[in-house]
Amino acid sequence: MNPNLRALLLAFVVLATSIPSVAKSIRPEPETSTDVLLNHAFEEIAGQRFTAALGDIEALLRIRPNFRLAHLIKGDLLLAKVRPLATLGDAPNAPADRIVDLREEAVARLRAHRQRPAEGQIPRYLLQLLPEQKYAIVVDTGRSRLYLFQNEGGTPRFVEDYYISSGKRGAVKLREGDEKTPIGVYHVTSSLPRKKLSDFYGNGAFPINYPNEWDRRQGRNGSGIWLHGTPSNTYSRPPRASNGCVVLSNPDLDALTKFLQIGLTPVIISEAVEWLSTEDWNAERKTFLNAIEKWRGDWESRDTDRYLDHYARNFASKDENLAAWSRHKRQVNSSKSWIKVGVSNVSLFRSPGKEDMMVVTFDQDYRSNNLSNVMKKRQYWLNEGGRWRIVYEGAA
Amino acid sequence: MRPALRLAALILGLSLSALTHAQTDDIQNINRLVKQGQHAQALDRVNQYLATRPRDAQGRFLKGLILAEQNKVADAIDVFSKLTQDYPELPEPYNNLAVLYAGQGQYEKARQSLEMSIRTHPSYATAYENLGDVYTKLASQSYDKALQLDSSNTAAKTKLSLVRELISGVTRPPRLSARGEPVKPGEAARPTAIAAAPASNSTESKPAVETKAAAETKPAAAKAPEAQSEKAGTPEDAIKTVHAWAAAWAKKDVDAYLAFYAPDFKTPKGEPRGAWEKGRRQRILAPKHIEVSVDAVKVKTIDGSSATVSFRQRYRSDTIKADSGKTLVMVRVSGKWLIQQERVGN
Numbered sequence: 001m002n003p004n005l006r007a008l009l010l011a012f013v014v015l016a017t018s019i020p021s022v023a024k025s026i027r028p029e030p031e032t033s034t035d036v037l038l039n040h041a042f043e044e045i046a047g048q049r050f051t052a053a054l055g056d057i058e059a060l061l062r063i064r065p066n067f068r069l070a071h072l073i074k075g076d077l078l079l080a081k082v083r084p085l086a087t088l089g090d091a092p093n094a095p096a097d098r099i100v101d102l103r104e105e106a107v108a109r110l111r112a113h114r115q116r117p118a119e120g121q122i123p124r125y126l127l128q129l130l131p132e133q134k135y136a137i138v139v140d141t142g143r144s145r146l147y148l149f150q151n152e153g154g155t156p157r158f159v160e161d162y163y164i165s166s167g168k169r170g171a172v173k174l175r176e177g178d179e180k181t182p183i184g185v186y187h188v189t190s191s192l193p194r195k196k197l198s199d200f201y202g203n204g205a206f207p208i209n210y211p212n213e214w215d216r217r218q219g220r221n222g223s224g225i226w227l228h229g230t231p232s233n234t235y236s237r238p239p240r241a242s243n244g245c246v247v248l249s250n251p252d253l254d255a256l257t258k259f260l261q262i263g264l265t266p267v268i269i270s271e272a273v274e275w276l277s278t279e280d281w282n283a284e285r286k287t288f289l290n291a292i293e294k295w296r297g298d299w300e301s302r303d304t305d306r307y308l309d310h311y312a313r314n315f316a317s318k319d320e321n322l323a324a325w326s327r328h329k330r331q332v333n334s335s336k337s338w339i340k341v342g343v344s345n346v347s348l349f350r351s352p353g354k355e356d357m358m359v360v361t362f363d364q365d366y367r368s369n370n371l372s373n374v375m376k377k378r379q380y381w382l383n384e385g386g387r388w389r390i391v392y393e394g395a396a
Numbered sequence: 397m398r399p400a401l402r403l404a405a406l407i408l409g410l411s412l413s414a415l416t417h418a419q420t421d422d423i424q425n426i427n428r429l430v431k432q433g434q435h436a437q438a439l440d441r442v443n444q445y446l447a448t449r450p451r452d453a454q455g456r457f458l459k460g461l462i463l464a465e466q467n468k469v470a471d472a473i474d475v476f477s478k479l480t481q482d483y484p485e486l487p488e489p490y491n492n493l494a495v496l497y498a499g500q501g502q503y504e505k506a507r508q509s510l511e512m513s514i515r516t517h518p519s520y521a522t523a524y525e526n527l528g529d530v531y532t533k534l535a536s537q538s539y540d541k542a543l544q545l546d547s548s549n550t551a552a553k554t555k556l557s558l559v560r561e562l563i564s565g566v567t568r569p570p571r572l573s574a575r576g577e578p579v580k581p582g583e584a585a586r587p588t589a590i591a592a593a594p595a596s597n598s599t600e601s602k603p604a605v606e607t608k609a610a611a612e613t614k615p616a617a618a619k620a621p622e623a624q625s626e627k628a629g630t631p632e633d634a635i636k637t638v639h640a641w642a643a644a645w646a647k648k649d650v651d652a653y654l655a656f657y658a659p660d661f662k663t664p665k666g667e668p669r670g671a672w673e674k675g676r677r678q679r680i681l682a683p684k685h686i687e688v689s690v691d692a693v694k695v696k697t698i699d700g701s702s703a704t705v706s707f708r709q710r711y712r713s714d715t716i717k718a719d720s721g722k723t724l725v726m727v728r729v730s731g732k733w734l735i736q737q738e739r740v741g742n
Contacts, residue, residue, distance in 0.1 A: 068542045075538030081531045091539035098543045233544075 034064055034235075034249075035113040035163065041073065042110060053077055067235040069102050069109075101238035108144035108239045109163055117158065121275035123147065125185070125268040126156040127285045127358075128348035135159070135259040136266045137227075139246055140273040141166040141181050144239040146227075146248065147273070148259060155278075162256065165237040165247040171271045172353070173210065173244055176222035181244050181269060182210040185349045185359040188227070188265045191257075202229020203250040206260055208267050213392050214357070214380050217316065227267065229253040270352030288348060288358055291381065291388045296341050304333045312382055312389035340367040356383035361396050419445075423454055430462060438462050453483050460492060469496055480512070487517035491526060498530055503537065506530045518677055629728045631695040634703045637733040638693050638724065642709070646688040650677045658727050658734035683713035690722075701728040702736075 037060040044053035054077045060070045072089050079085060088106070089099040123138045129151040136156055138147045146164045149156035166181040167173070173182035186208040194203050205228035211220050222244065229250045230237060236249045246269070248256060259265070276284065291310075298306040308326050315322040333339075342365030351357040358381040366373045378396035381388045422445050429438035442459045446452060460475035473496050479489035490513035497506040507530050513523040539545070637656065644652035654673055663672040680686065693707040702725065709722045725737035 066541075068544070070542075071538040072542035075535040075542060078531045078538060079535035082528045082535070083532075089539075089542070091536070091543060094539065094543055094545075102542060 032063070034060065034067065035109045038070070038106075038109055039113045041070075045077075050077060050080070064235045066233060069105050069236070072099075072102050073106075101241070104239045105144075105163075105236065112143060112145050112161065112163065116161075117147070117275055120278055122156055122278060122281045123149075123268070123270075124274040124276050124281070124284070125270065125350045125352060126266070127281070127288065127350060128154065128346055129156065129266070130264075130345055130347045132261075133264050133266060133347065134261060137256075137268065138273055139164060139166075139181075139267065139269040140271075141171040141183075141246075141269065142272045146246065146252075146256075148256065150259075159259075160255070162248055162252040163236060165239055165241040167242055167244045168240050170240065171269070173222055173225070174220050177243075178222070179243050181242070181246065182215065182220070182222075182225055183269050183271055183353045184210070184212060184215065185351045186210055186212060186225075186267045186269065188260050188262055188267060191260070191262055192226075192228075194229075197228075200231050201226070202231060203253050204229055204257060206257075206262075212359075213378065213394060214351070214359075217392060227253070227256075266347070266349060268349060268352060273352070284350070285348065288360075288381075288388065289346070292343065292346065292360060292362075295390070296343050299341050300339050302333050302336055302339055304330050307333075310390055311393075312384060312391045315389070315391050315393075317392065318394050335370060337369045341365070342367075351380075357381065357391075358388065419449075419452075419454075423458065426455075426458055430458070430465065435462050435466050439466070451482065453479060453486065457489065457492075460489070464492070464496060469499060472496055480509075485516050487513040487523055490516065491523045494523075494526060494530065498526075498533070503530050503534045507534060518674060629698070629700060629703065629726075629733050631698050631703070634695055634698065634705050634726055634733045635693050637726065638690055638705055638707060641724075641735070642688045642690045645680065646686050648680055648686055650680050653680065656735050658729055658736045660727075661735060662737050664738070683715055685714060687712040696723075702726065703733065 037056060041053045041056035041060065044050070044056055054074065057070050057074045057077065061067060061074065064070065072091070075091055076085055076088060079090065089102060091099070125138060126136050126149060129136055131151070131154075134151055136149045136151065138149065139145070140147070141164075144164055144166065145161055147161045148159045150159045151157075168179040171181045171183050173180040188206045189209050190207050192201070192205040192207070194201075197205055205226045207224070207226045210225040211222065225244050225246075227246045227248065229248060230253075232250075237247055241247065246267075295307075295310045298310065301307070304326075308329065311322055311325065313322060315325060317325060320328065342363075344363045344365070346360060346362040349359045351359055359378065360381065361376065361378045364373075364375050364377045366375075376396040378392075378394060379390050380392040382391045422441070426438050426441045426445065429435075429441060439459070439462045442455055442462060446455045446459065449455065456475055456479055460472050460479065463469075463472035463475060473493060476489045476493040476496065479486065480493060483489065490509045494506040494509035494513065497503070497509060507527065510523050510527040510530060514527065517523070641653065641656040644656065654676065661669065663669060665672075667675075687710070689710045690707045691710075693705060696704040696706055698704075704723060704725050706721065706723045709720055711718045711720075720740050723737075723739050723741060724735050726733045727736045728734075
């Protein structure tokens with residue numbers, strides 16, 4: 001074996017073997033996907049088949065000519081023919097931060113390829129989709145991955161996943177300019193085509209509704225959080241690169257674009273996605289649908305105390321705190337001889353993050369002896385010591 | 397590292413015996429003009445020379461060199477490129493084509509040409525050196541793309557130094573290809589047959605490489621082949637040859653090592669000579685270091701033109717240790733003992 005390749009091999013093997021493969025995973029990636037080809041090259045290197053590895057990398061560069069990580073590995077494989085390499089990305093005079101970025105991208109991509117979510121696992125967040133929500137997106141900023149799910153009769157089925165970049169300073173956005181990606185339950189609000197954007201955003205952009213109702217309640221600010229593409233001078237950006245946006249490669253963005261429904265497609269962003277078995281997912285879903293049903297029944301009962309027991313101490317609507325809300329509801333309910341509340345088209349998401357929170361959106365059909373009203377409503381429920389209570393309620 | 401690519405100045409692979417004295421004179425005269433920097437005149441003369449023998453490889457090669465010196469890069473590329481098509485077995489045109497491509501910044505093409513050069517002639521040291529430079533350049537281009545470094549300045553420098561190299565490359569003494577023996581186009585490599593034949597401008601060329609390699613290995617091997625007469629081989633010569641063979645092997649001097657094998661060497665598995673040589677080259681070059689020592693060398697039979705020699709062989713590399721008995725059947729070729737058969741055991 002060419003001694004020049006020993007150190008390189010070591011660097012790659014350490015990288016490669018530190019990421020064990022998971023046996024059975026959901027749906028394999030397409031053979032031509034970037035990560036499959038990249039992983040193949042790494043396997044060739046680990047198997048000391050360097051010529052084959054170079055061939056793999058060159059094949060990858062033919063379809064992804066601006067893929068910087070592949071160029072880095074190609075440089076290593078070529079230079080190793082001439083002199084010993086100390087490390088992965090052993091370019092002379094290389095800016096250390098860029099090498100670190102590319103190494104992190106390599107790790108993120110290899111890990112995503114080797115540790116695919118297990119078959120039958122569902123992200124904890126997608127508890128119930130509306131029938132018209134054909135797809136849902138779950139982003140894992142920790143793993144630099146975006147997962148696309150299809151709504152199959154209410155059950156999310158994994159479709160595809162993509163490498164993403166997120167905020168330079170990580171996740172949990174609080175303030176404008178903090179260069180962090182928000183964590184929470186959002187949806188796509190509009191579509192900005194390429195021709196309306198600078199090259200920086202690549203093939204298009206899809207803004208999401210950060211800050212949502214809960215973010216505002218928490219005093220979080222900032223704006224302009226988008227899913228968007230990549231500038232034309234690179235295939236992808238490092239895992240931590242954006243000012244808070246979720247960035248995809250242009251081919252991936254193009255693929256994703258076909259599935260996005262403006263105003264509908266949920267985008268749940270987590271720092272570390274929690275996956276549930278179908279049974280656990282079903283149990284969570286039922287528990288929570290029961291809580292909503294209880295709230296609905298208690299409202300219909302006109303027992304205002306029972307109804308108000310569903311609201312948290314720190315509840316607030318757009319313009320009322322719990323005291324004002326309670327006063328208002330007691331007054332309204334006293335004039336009713338009957339109330340009928342219909343709840344339909346329920347979408348239900350668990351919000352990622354520190355708080356144990358659900359976001360529920362539904363069509364509310366309110367009828368009573370003196371008033372009827374149909375509206376789309378959104379509630380945020382917080383788990384307080386084992387009891388789910390509403391912390392926010394308002395029109396959606 | 398700045399690539400300094402070397403032009404092969406001569407086609408060593410051409411059998412000089414195929415040229416008449418007049419032709420040899422012509423070629424040498426043109427060579428002289430090139431060295432004196434009289435490129436225009438040299439070009440006229442080489443065109444005259446080629447008028448009557450348009451396929452002549454030596455003349456076309458010289459023409460390519462002259463064009464390269466005149467910085468007529470496209471024309472030079474054309475000449476060398478056609479030479480590689482007409483004489484795909486010659487490594488030098490591939491090498492020079494690569495140098496010209498590299499000068500244009502077409503490093504990928506340069507790499508392909510050099511890899512071809514080495515494929516046709518695995519021991520071609522110039523191509524190896526050039527390929528190292530091209531790999532380095534390609535690696536640096538890849539790194540630049542990976543890291544978004546602006547290397548436009550260094551790229552310009554590289555190009556300039558290449559131009560200088562092109563000029564100096566043909567004025568320096570000709571380099572011998574590592575094996576150093578002329579081979580007729582299309583003819584299988586014959587390691588030793590014409591080993592002592594000088595290259596075309598014999599006044600400047602060194603003795604064939606294997607002679608030199610053998611001379612460098614050990615005092616025991618100092619008796620260079622050309623110093624030996626055609627007289628019948630002695631047992632002492634056979635034993636010295638075995639030591640020199642082991643020394644070349646231990647030095648990982650593959651060319652010198654392979655030169656110890658007779659033209660009719662019986663390859664161990666009956667494979668073609670080329671495949672066997674390639675395999676040996678890989679096996680010898682792969683370890684970081686090799687130790688080979690032989691002792692108890694005994695000449696079992698000898699009749700002046702063939703000999704059977706047995707000895708203990710002790711082999712150490714960074715990966716393998718092996719001790720074994722070995723027997724070499726040697727034959728006398730051009731005044732040298734060469735290995736015709738090699739087998740493990742006594």
